[in-house]
Amino acid sequence: xxxxxxxxxxxxxxxxxxxxxxxxxxxxxxLYLVALGFGLGPVFRKAGRGxxxxxxxxxxxAMTVLFSxxxxxxxxxxxxxxxxxxxxxxxxxxxxLIMLGxxxxxxxxxxxxxxxxxxxxxxxxxxxxxxxxxxxALVFMLLIAFLFSALGTAIGSVLEDIQGFQLVMNFLVxxxxxxxxxxxxxxxxxxxxxxxxRIDPLSYGVDGLRTILIGTTHFGVALDxxxxxxIGAILLVVGSYLFSKIQV
Amino acid sequence: xxxxxxxxxxxxxxxxVDHISFAVExxxxxxxxGPNGAGKTTTIKMLTTLLQPDGGTLExxxxxxxxxxxxxxxxxxxxFQDPSLxxxxxxxxxxxxxxxxxxxxxxxxxxxxxxxxxxxxxxEKRGQQVKFFSGGMKRRLEIARALLHxxxxxxxxEPTLGLDPQTRNQMWTQVRAMNxxxxxxxxxxxxxxxxxxxxxxxxxxxDHGKIIAQGSPQQLKEQTGTASxxxxxxxxxxxxxxxxxxxxxxxLRQFAKMWSKR
Numbered sequence: 007x008x009x010x011x012x013x014x015x016x017x018x019x020x021x022x023x024x025x026x027x028x029x030x031x032x033x034x035x036x037l038y039l040v041a042l043g044f045g046l047g048p049v050f051r052k053a054g055r056g057x058x059x060x061x062x063x064x065x066x067x068a069m070t071v072l073f074s075x076x077x078x079x080x081x082x083x084x085x086x087x088x089x090x091x092x093x094x095x096x097x098x099x100x101x102x103l104i105m106l107g108x109x110x111x112x113x114x115x116x117x118x119x120x121x122x123x124x125x126x127x128x129x130x131x132x133x134x135x136x137x138x139x140x141x142x143a144l145v146f147m148l149l150i151a152f153l154f155s156a157l158g159t160a161i162g163s164v165l166e167d168i169q170g171f172q173l174v175m176n177f178l179v180x181x182x183x184x185x186x187x188x189x190x191x192x193x194x195x196x197x198x199x200x201x202x203x204r205i206d207p208l209s210y211g212v213d214g215l216r217t218i219l220i221g222t223t224h225f226g227v228a229l230d231x232x233x234x235x236x237i238g239a240i241l242l243v244v245g246s247y248l249f250s251k252i253q254v
Numbered sequence: 255x256x257x258x259x260x261x262x263x264x265x266x267x268x269x270x271v272d273h274i275s276f277a278v279e280x281x282x283x284x285x286x287x288g289p290n291g292a293g294k295t296t297t298i299k300m301l302t303t304l305l306q307p308d309g310g311t312l313e314x315x316x317x318x319x320x321x322x323x324x325x326x327x328x329x330x331x332x333x334f335q336d337p338s339l340x341x342x343x344x345x346x347x348x349x350x351x352x353x354x355x356x357x358x359x360x361x362x363x364x365x366x367x368x369x370x371x372x373x374x375x376x377x378e379k380r381g382q383q384v385k386f387f388s389g390g391m392k393r394r395l396e397i398a399r400a401l402l403h404x405x406x407x408x409x410x411x412e413p414t415l416g417l418d419p420q421t422r423n424q425m426w427t428q429v430r431a432m433n434x435x436x437x438x439x440x441x442x443x444x445x446x447x448x449x450x451x452x453x454x455x456x457x458x459x460x461d462h463g464k465i466i467a468q469g470s471p472q473q474l475k476e477q478t479g480t481a482s483x484x485x486x487x488x489x490x491x492x493x494x495x496x497x498x499x500x501x502x503x504x505x506l507r508q509f510a511k512m513w514s515k516r
Contacts, residue, residue, distance in 0.1 A: 012354045020342045023383070089338040096302060096332060097355035098324040254304060 009099040010107035017078065017111025021118070028122075031074065035066045035123045039130045042189065055191065061222075063127040064215035065188025067143075068150055070123040072208055075116035075151045076179050079109065079158020083165055092254050105249040109159055109242075113151035120147045135221040143218045149234040150211040156241035163248035181206075188212045192224045207237045255280045255315055255407055255439045256301065262309035263296050270296045272463035273310065278456075280406070281437040283430075285444060285454035287487060290496045293463040294443045295335060298411050301441070302332050315406055328356065331400030332409040337392055341385030345376055345395050348384060349402055356403035363402070370398040374428055390421035397425070401432055408432075410442040414449060422446070426453055447484040461491045 021028070043059035050058035085091040094104050124143075134140050161174055185199070186208035195203065203209045214230035217223040225233075256278040263271040271293045278284040288294050299305035301314060303323040312319055319326040339348050346367065353363035371377040374394040384392060393413060400408055408429070414422040426449065433440050444450055450457055451471045458468035467474055467490050471483050478489040 008354050012351050016340065016343065016347075016351060019347065020340075023342055085340075088341060089334065089336045090340045091338075092304075092334055092336075093338040093340075093352070094355070096304065096327055097352075098327040098357070099355055100324075 007103070009097070010103050010110065013094075013104060013107025014111040014114065017081075017108065017115055021078075021115045028119075031070070031119060032122060032126060034073075035070050036126055036130075038066045038069070038189075039063065039127065043130060059131055060133070060220050061191070061216075062189060063130075063132040064143075064219045065186070065212050067120050067123050067127065067147070068186070068208060068212045068215055069183050069188055071116045071120040071147050071150045071211075072154050072183060073179065074119040075112055075154040076158040076161075076174075078112035078115050079155040079160075080162040080165070080171065080174070081112070082108070082159060082162030083168065083171065086162075086166070086254075087168075091252070095252065095254055101250045101252075102246045105159060105246050109152070109155045109245070112155035112158065113148065116151035116155065117144070117147045120151070134219060139218055143215055146211060146214040146218065146230070146234070149214075149231065149238060150208070153207060153211075153234055153238035153241060156238060156245045160241060160245035160248050163245065163252055182208050185209075186212050187224070207234060210234050255282070256284075256441060257313040258297075258301070258310070259312075260310035261297070261300065261307055261312060263293075263300060263305065264308050269463050271300070271307075274460065274463070274465045275310075276458050276465060276468060278407075278439055278441060280439055281433070282456060283433060283440040283442070283454050285442050285450040285457035286460065287443065287447070287450055287457055288460040289491055292460045292491075292496075294460060295411060297460070298332075298409055298441075298443065302330060302409055303327055328403065329405060330407040330409055331403065331405035333393070333396045333400050333411065333413050335411040335415070337396065339384045339392060339395060339399075342383060344381050344383055345371065345387075346380040348395065349399055352399045352402050358403050366402055366404070370401055371395075373431065374398040375424075390417050390425075393417060393421075394425060394428070397429065401436075401438070404436065405438065407439045407441060410440065412443050412445065414444060414446060422449065429453075447482070447487055451483040459487065459490055466490055 039059065039062065043062050047058040050061065055061065082091065165171065165174070185202050185206045187203050188208070192200070192203055192209065210225060210230040210233040213224045214227055214234070217227045217230070258277070259275045260273045261271055261275070262269065262273055274297065286294055286297065296305065300307045300312065301319065303319045303326055306320065314326045315329045317326050317329070340351070343351070349367040349371070350363070353367065358366070368377065371380055374397065376391060376395055376398065379387070379391065384395065387395065397413065414425060417425070429440060430453070432438055442454070454471065456468070456470050457474070458465050460466070467477065469477070474486045475481065475483065478486040480486045480489055
């Protein structure tokens with residue numbers, strides 16, 4: 007178990023040392039908040055949907071956790087390149103623990119990033135629906151982080167190539183974000199788009215956060231949590247299997 | 255300490271390691287020599303549980319790496335051909351991580367980290383991130399790390415590649431000191447024949463997956479009627495150049511290096 011802890015600690019140490027990266031990764035969420043939050047605000051209000059900033063903030067928080075956890079899960083790819091992966095693979099530690107330690111580390115980092123964006127949201131003018139249940143948002147951030155760290159690790163285990171990285175970003179991670187309802191309401195969508203949003207796991211993460219933070223829901227918070235937890239569990243199993251097959 | 259009989263490894267139609275047999279005694283320094291692509295690294299990978307052999311028997315400290323991988327891993331330390339440190343962590347943190355992986359009790363880990371970092375002249379730099387280390391410092395740290403859990407065998411896969419003669423010389427002195435102090439068996443590969451001649455008590459030469467000669471440096475020179483190990487090596491393996499194509503991993507490593515320098 008101490009191997010899990012030290013790998014978790016490693017991710018945190020690496021994160022804390024990459025200050026430039028921390029600041030850089032806040033740029034995109036800020037842009038979404040400011041450009042979309044204020045830019046689309048008037049149209050959204052005219053449509054009778056209230057404040058767009060309120061609406062989009064949970065989506066931007068979910069986005070941050072998504073990107074951060076997938077990327078740090080895929081950090082496996084860099085460990086392979088820089089050789090550190092070999093050090094973990096000759097250790098007398100079951101691989102599943104190695105993968106777990108990395109994943110918990112990635113998830114923790116993603117949640118910290120998410121919390122930083124929460125602060126940014128408050129600065130931009132976002133207000134909570136209820137202070138009492140707000141801590142529950144952390145549970146959803148953890149669920150999202152865990153699910154996508156597992157996905158990132160699974161992908162990182164099979165990818166051997168940095169070129170594949172762009173492919174994953176453009177054809178998996180960005181669609182997961184854009185089709186999740188992070189930026190638009192899920193009701194009254196064309197049938198095809200509605201179907202796609204329903205199979206996108208992030209939809210449930212965004213919906214869960216939105217329920218807790220601003221009090222509007224689409225799927226219901228119980229279903230949100232159940233879907234995230236079960237897909238997360240499946241990806242954990244798949245990820246462990248793929249990770250155990252890595253050869254150096 | 256290491257006992258290999260009729261070991262075979264095939265990759266598709268290519269037999270990378272073709273029925274090789276050798277034994278290394280406890281406390282011995284054994285060099286495994288051969289041209290590029292001869293099967294050295296493949297053999298090391300099989301000895302260190304990273305690759306499954308296709309045939310033959312294999313024993314590390316009396317254990318079969320195929321059946322008791324974790325116990326065997328506890329018995330050896332390895333320095334890979336390519337670096338395997340975490341550059342973002344400090345020297346001390348890299349040691350800490352290794353110690354925990356290899357179940358070294360905390361007190362012992364701290365004491366031994368100090369002892370080894372001092373031996374390898376890295377103690378003053380223990381708090382520095384490894385990415386700022388020179389090539390020689392990184393190599394020394396890798397060796398120190400590999401010795402942290404008091405292994406019975408130390409595998410060194412071309413540990414001196416790209417290092418200047420001063421660094422190489424100092425490194426071998428340190429490795430020999432550990433070999434004598436703790437009876438660590440050393441299994442090394444190298445391209446520097448002068449080094450092998452000076453360090454190794456016994457050696458084996460592998461080419462095209464087969465061991466073509468083994469014995470002490472003296473025996474090999476007598477066998478081939480040559481004056482130096484370098485000449486003996488060329489007499490045994492021929493002077494044809496072996497070209498290796500870079501694997502996808504190597505290409506990616508190049509790419510990663512470019513990126514990291516941005």
